[in-house]
Every structure is written in structure tokens, then in C-alpha cells.
Amino acid sequence: MGTTPARVWALSLLCVATIAGLFGSATVTLDQARDGLDVLGRDAGPQAMATTELYLALADMDARVADILLMGTDHDLGSGRAEAESGYEASRAQAGRALLHAASLTESSEPTEPTDGETVEERNVQAVLDGIGAYEQLAAQALLLNDEAGAPPGEVDPAALQSHRQATRLMHTELLPKAFNLGLDSSAIVRTNHEEGRSSVALGLVWVGGAGVATVVSLIALQLYLRVRFRRRFNAPLLAATVGAVVLTVGVTLALNSSGGHQGEAKDEGLDAAMALARAGAITTDMQADQSRYLIDDSLADNYQQVYLERSQQVLFRPASNLDDYYARIAEVPEAFPNLPGSDGSDGSDPEDPGTLGYLGQDARDALLSGHEGALAEVLAAYNDLQVEDQSLRTAAREGDQETAIDVRMGISHTEDGVFPAYMDALDGLIELHQEEFADGIERGNAALAPWTWGLPVGALILLTLVVVGVRPRLAEYR
Amino acid sequence: MNGRMEVNTHMWFGRPRAWSVAALVASAALVSPACSAQVRESLVDAESLTIGVKADQPGLGLDVEGEIVGFDVDVAQEIAERLGVTDVELVGVTSAEREDKLISGEVDMVVATYSITPARKTEVTFGGPYYVAKQDVLVHADESEVSGVHDLEGRSVCQGEGSNSVRRITDGLGIEVSELQEAKSYSACVERLAEGDVDAVSTDNLILAGYLAENPDGFRLVNNPFTDEKYGVGLPYGDVAACEAVNKAVGEMYQDETASELLDKWFGETGLEVVRSVPQFEGCD
Numbered sequence A: 001m002g003t004t005p006a007r008v009w010a011l012s013l014l015c016v017a018t019i020a021g022l023f024g025s026a027t028v029t030l031d032q033a034r035d036g037l038d039v040l041g042r043d044a045g046p047q048a049m050a051t052t053e054l055y056l057a058l059a060d061m062d063a064r065v066a067d068i069l070l071m072g073t074d075h076d077l078g079s080g081r082a083e084a085e086s087g088y089e090a091s092r093a094q095a096g097r098a099l100l101h102a103a104s105l106t107e108s109s110e111p112t113e114p115t116d117g118e119t120v121e122e123r124n125v126q127a128v129l130d131g132i133g134a135y136e137q138l139a140a141q142a143l144l145l146n147d148e149a150g151a152p153p154g155e156v157d158p159a160a161l162q163s164h165r166q167a168t169r170l171m172h173t174e175l176l177p178k179a180f181n182l183g184l185d186s187s188a189i190v191r192t193n194h195e196e197g198r199s200s201v202a203l204g205l206v207w208v209g210g211a212g213v214a215t216v217v218s219l220i221a222l223q224l225y226l227r228v229r230f231r232r233r234f235n236a237p238l239l240a241a242t243v244g245a246v247v248l249t250v251g252v253t254l255a256l257n258s259s260g261g262h263q264g265e266a267k268d269e270g271l272d273a274a275m276a277l278a279r280a281g282a283i284t285t286d287m288q289a290d291q292s293r294y295l296i297d298d299s300l301a302d303n304y305q306q307v308y309l310e311r312s313q314q315v316l317f318r319p320a321s322n323l324d325d326y327y328a329r330i331a332e333v334p335e336a337f338p339n340l341p342g343s344d345g346s347d348g349s350d351p352e353d354p355g356t357l358g359y360l361g362q363d364a365r366d367a368l369l370s371g372h373e374g375a376l377a378e379v380l381a382a383y384n385d386l387q388v389e390d391q392s393l394r395t396a397a398r399e400g401d402q403e404t405a406i407d408v409r410m411g412i413s414h415t416e417d418g419v420f421p422a423y424m425d426a427l428d429g430l431i432e433l434h435q436e437e438f439a440d441g442i443e444r445g446n447a448a449l450a451p452w453t454w455g456l457p458v459g460a461l462i463l464l465t466l467v468v469v470g471v472r473p474r475l476a477e478y479r
Numbered sequence B: 001m002n003g004r005m006e007v008n009t010h011m012w013f014g015r016p017r018a019w020s021v022a023a024l025v026a027s028a029a030l031v032s033p034a035c036s037a038q039v040r041e042s043l044v045d046a047e048s049l050t051i052g053v054k055a056d057q058p059g060l061g062l063d064v065e066g067e068i069v070g071f072d073v074d075v076a077q078e079i080a081e082r083l084g085v086t087d088v089e090l091v092g093v094t095s096a097e098r099e100d101k102l103i104s105g106e107v108d109m110v111v112a113t114y115s116i117t118p119a120r121k122t123e124v125t126f127g128g129p130y131y132v133a134k135q136d137v138l139v140h141a142d143e144s145e146v147s148g149v150h151d152l153e154g155r156s157v158c159q160g161e162g163s164n165s166v167r168r169i170t171d172g173l174g175i176e177v178s179e180l181q182e183a184k185s186y187s188a189c190v191e192r193l194a195e196g197d198v199d200a201v202s203t204d205n206l207i208l209a210g211y212l213a214e215n216p217d218g219f220r221l222v223n224n225p226f227t228d229e230k231y232g233v234g235l236p237y238g239d240v241a242a243c244e245a246v247n248k249a250v251g252e253m254y255q256d257e258t259a260s261e262l263l264d265k266w267f268g269e270t271g272l273e274v275v276r277s278v279p280q281f282e283g284c285d
Helices: A003-071 A081-108 A120-149 A158-230 A236-296 A298-315 A323-336 A358-370 A373-398 A402-412 A419-449 A451-476 B002-013 B018-035 B071-082 B095-104 B165-172 B186-195 B205-214 B240-255 B258-270
Strands: B048-053 B061-064 B067-069 B087-092 B124-140 B156-160 B179-183 B200-204 B219-221 B228-236
Touching (some): A003 A081, A003 A158, A003 A236, A003 A451, A158 A236, A158 A451, A236 A373, A236 A402, A236 A419, A298 A323, A298 B228, A358 A373, A373 A419, B048 B071, B048 B095, B071 B087, B071 B124, B071 B240, B071 B258, B095 B124, B095 B228, B124 B186, B124 B258, B156 B186, B186 B219, B205 B219, B240 B258
Parallel strands (some): B048 B087
Antiparallel strands (some): B124 B200, B124 B219, B124 B228
């Protein structure tokens, strides 16, 4: 009867094949998971973060120009004209670097319009680049005209004001929206990469699970066949191989699941939160510049006051129809924290009050889960300080006390003790916590996969060895 | 997922026995957490779209003998086309119905002078804005003394029912109007303006321009805007993929100047100062 050894051979080869399948599918899936972590942790993530700095840098350039115009001939107001000028240069350089990041990120993503080879993002990068040049010309012209006219603080030369209006309009209709949208594009690219990676790992897991089951089933089939043909109770090496196959499959699956979980945390609680807060900082930068614009341009003062309120609402929303309402509502937020006024709306007491929203409000809701309360409390308090100063600025301006209003304004942006730099410092502290969470998540994700770099090939070899050891003595009986 | 695994095991074994089925179930339980992380259905995969638009707003969405036409309608069609959808059904919605119809799924998307606000963002995901309208003032053509919102001091102003546009002038800017009239709709306000029963109508400049386009000699747009109204594309809450796709579509519309052409088509005659570059998007989170 030559069929018995042939069947043993066939079943053994089936076991070897399924073990190879398990090894292969696990290797591919582990590689995909590692790639996903690498792309998020080293490439797309940091680049997307850098893109958010473009908006911040541009908003800061326009803010510095408005401050210098407001100072006029008094170069010692606030932290001084020289400081504002060097701040402008630093932001100009920063904008250039952030644009390079944005360009490299958009190039590395799939082209969306293969017909003309240029994506929406690439054209946006180019448009911002061109726009910065035009902006710089207008801004330089405004400053030059104002200097030549020897305009005193708060009384900008009309021609200079005209150039400034054009410059800030260019900034707000052309540059800032495109810069902001580029940041959103990079978020979208990160999200798409992340989700594609996740679904390919999920598919890989199905293969690993299938191959694991196949391995176990073929090992048991071999075990049963040997038991029937050779009347043995059980074959110890094959039993060990069966247990080993289960351990390998379960181990790899758990590692992939845990790594995916850490990657998700890195993205959601780390990167996405850090980017949202960076946007809050950029919008606040633009919003505090609206204070200077409000003081230098009487005919558009209403408009600048209105957009100040609108930008404030984007950063931290409380229902309010004018700034005085808003100041009062915002003062309640740091007082109530860690509770949030009107939060989650579930009490249903006031349909007009949807809660504490906006970038900071959103983070506040998430922070209650992640233990950033301390850092966030600082940010909320610093934000309220900024609004308190804004109130005294506008009160002075309304009462016709231009000198006090200008002093308050230049005090707000003072590099050493201004409430605005203090707010940005507090915000940076909070952003850093989220960035640490990002780095930790990536690291833990990698750590979960690390043992399987050697564990998988060693495990597969052990399984193969056990099959050989288990089958050889039986085949030897037929020599 | 189970189905797919069973196919694989059948390929390898021919006849799975009872214990192999048990193993299958066990491993399915093992693998399923990964599978449950599947992406939810998104409008980007839709083959047809029902889009809610205004049907009573000249220039934006107006029912003209059974066909709804306007700037919003054209924008909606453009977005749908760029999402790869050709089967589009337009449905008229009123301002009050927009959230409900979107949440109930009666419409897939809303393009209906739908301002993005923090409160609405708690129940609707907004793509865009595709245009940032601004509150402005419409006066009778004979009125020459109103050149800005402050000139409304001591004048009567009309707002549509449920709107708070005049409150933005009185509470927001501290301007004392002589009388706040409330009419059933802005169309009714504009009728009163034509008949001289009210001095001014104030709301989004695109809406005012729509009325002006119907009667260019009867009214004058002051063109001194003072707030931002971000017209967004309302999407089912949490459909981030659709939101990103809509943003991409709007970005393209501005880059290839379709948006600029549509603004000219609907508001070119009105003297409205339009912005022809892409608005700052709201973000999809």
C-alpha cells in the first residue's frame, strides 16, 4: 500500500505550505503597518504640521506691518519698531520654509488632475508664493510713505493707508485663505493615507487569520491521519506545532491591532489636535492684528471690529451678538473650567446656547479625557486676558483717548510682557503636549510590532522543524 | 469578512469539517475587531444626489416655472459634477428646514445660502464655504444719503421673519434705527422698499444683489459690507471624505474660473463687488 506514505507526504507538504502562507501574509501585513507608522510619523505628519505654520507666519507679517504703521514716528512704543521689523523678517523666512514643506507634501501625494499634471494644491502653493512678493511690495510702500510723511502714532498718512488697505486685502482674500486651505489639504492627505493604511492592514489581518486557521486545520488533519493509520494516541511535535501556530496567529493579530490603536491615537489625539490648536494660534495672531487695523483705519474700523469678533468666535465660541457680550461670556470659561459653560447642550436649558465651541472649546472637551487640563486652563486664562485688554483698548478708543488705546494695543503685543505673546506661549505648551502624544503613539505603535521582526521568522522555522520532527519517524517506517 | 475567509479555507481543504468550522468562528472573532474599523458610507461613493436649494431666493435659488435656477443651483450642479455624480435631483428647502432634512437624509447635501456657524457645526458638516457673502444694505434708487451702515441711524430697516440681520446693526454696532420692521420674507421687505414703506433692507449682499438684478433701476446696493456670512455646503454630520471632496471641487471651481463666471452670470449687472478668489475653508473635522 503505497498510498499511506504518499498521503502523509501530501498532508505534510500542505502543513509546510500553510505555514509558509502564514509567514508570508504576516510579513506583508506587518510591513504595511510599519510603513503606515513611518509615513505618519516621519513624513506626512510633520509636514502637515509644518503647513499650518504658513498661515501663522503670513498672519504675523501683516500684524507686524499694522503695528509699525500704528507706531508712526514713535519707534519706542511697545517693544519697539526694530523688534517689529525683525519679527516681520523672521516670519517672512518662516513663510518661505513652510511653503517648501507644503510643496513637498503636495508633490508626494497622488496627482489629482492627471490631465494637466498640476494639482489644485500645487497651484495654490505657486499662487501663495507669487502673492507674497506682491504683498511685500505693497507693505514696503505703505511703510515708506508713512515714514516719509512723518506720521505721528495712530495717524497714518492717507496714501500709506491706501497701500496698507491693498496689502491687507491681498493678504486676507488671496494669501491667507489659500494658506489655510493648504493646511487643510495636508490634513486630508494624512487622513486618506491613514485610512488607506488601516484598511489594507485590516485586509491583511483577514489573510493572516485565514492562513492561521488553515495552518491549524492542516496540522490537525495530519495529526488525525497519523493517529488513525499508525494507532498512536497523539504526536507531540505536531501538537506543539499546532499550539505554536495558534500563538503565532494570535500574537501577530494582537500586535497589529495594538499598533493600529496607537497609530490612531497618535493621529487623532496627537497630530489632529496639535494642528487644530496651531490653527487657533494662527487665527488669534490675525485677530490681534485687527486691533491695530481698527486703530489705524477709521473708515473700516467697524468692519475690523466685526471680523475681530468673528475670528474670536472661531477660536473660542460662546453665543454673543457683540463684543461686550462676548467678553462677559469668555470670562466665565476659565472660571467654570474644567466644566464648560453650556456644555454638550444635554441640559437643554437654552436652545440659543450650543455650548463652548471653536478650536479651544473642542480641545477643552477632548482634554477632559486626556489629562491636559492644567495646560488648557492656562490657555483659557491667557485668552481671557487678551479679551480683557481688548475691552480696555476699545473703551479708550470709543472715548476718543487714542493715546491710551495705542498704548494698550502696543502693550498687548509687547514681546516681553504682552498678553498676546503670553497666550501664544501657553498655547505652544499645550500644542507640545499633543505633539508628545503624537510621538509617543508612533513609538508605541512601532514597539508593539518590534518583537515580531525576529519572532515571526523564528516562529515559522520552529513550526517547520516541528512538522519535520513529527513526521520523519512515521515515514521512516516505510523505508 | 466571514464569507471571504470561508472561501479561502474551502480552496485549501475542499470539505471543512465541524471542528474546522469551529476554528473558523474562533478566528473570525479574533479578526473581527480589525474589520469593524471599516470606513462608513460616504457621499463620495454616491451615484445620485438629492440636493436641497432655495426655491424662493432670486439670483440664488428661485423656482421659475418648475425649474429652480440661481447661483447656488449652479454651484450645486458644479460640485456634483466634480464629485462624479450626474444624477442630481434638486429639492426646494426653506431656511428652517435645512438641518432637519439633512439629518433625516431627505436631502444628501444643502446648498442654500447656508451660513456656517459654530452652533450649526454641531449637527452638520460643512464643505466650503463656496462664497463669503457679507451683510450689506439695499436702499431705494432715489436714496443718495446712505453710504454705509452708520447712515441707517434714525432710518427704518426691514428684516425677514426669523432673521437677526437688524440686530447685528442695533446690538452689534450700536446703531439706533428708527423702526425695525419684520416682514414674512426678504421678498416682502424688498416690496416694502419699492413702495417706500421702509428706508432700507439689510441682509447678505448676495441675497440683496439677487433682488437688485430683478430690478436694477429700482434699488441701490450700498456696497459697504460689515460682516462675513460663510455660505457652506451642508453635508451629513461626520462625512469627512465628502467634505474634503467638496472642498477640492470648490478649490477647482475657483482655479478654473468657473466660480468667477457664475458670479458674473448672476450678479454681474448689479454692481456688487464680488471676491473672485477661493474662500478660506472651514475644515472638515
